[in-house]
Amino acid sequence: MKKSLFILIAMLLWLPLTLNAQYITDDECRVVAYVKPNGQIQDAQMRVIGWIDSNGIIKNAELQPIGRITSSGYVQNAQYKTVGRIKSDGYVENSRCQVLGRVKQDGTVMDAQCRELGTARGVPMEWAAVFFFFSK
DSSP: OOHHHHHHHHGGGOOOOSTTOOEEEETTSOEEEEEOTTSEEEETTOOEEEEEOTTOEEEETTOOEEEEEOTTSEEEETTOOEEEEEOTTSEEEETTOOEEEEEOTTSEEEETTSOEEEEEESOOHHHHHHHHHHOO
16 A cells, blocks of 8 residues: 555544543654544644544545545555454454454554554544554
């Protein structure tokens, strides 16, 4: 998938910037992104980098669709090709059913070797999975 698709899919993971902000941090506890209540996604410098709508459609900063998360947890690119899956137990697989990692209930994100990649505070598991495993 194109780098822009990965970046914008990652934006799925960033939620409202409010006093009770929902955010993603990296493995050094630095906040890397937010998503406002209207679906606008901002990077850590508050620049708009994309949007996500209530149907799971991910758009770039120019509002062009670049991917989506289906209601059943499949991650698809702009051509609706499935590139991975987020299972209900938090495990994340690529399109070949290989485990990439896990998003734990407390928001901790681990890779397949159980190393901590970061955290997702107040962010839906699916969005965190896309950010950490499909946006690079």
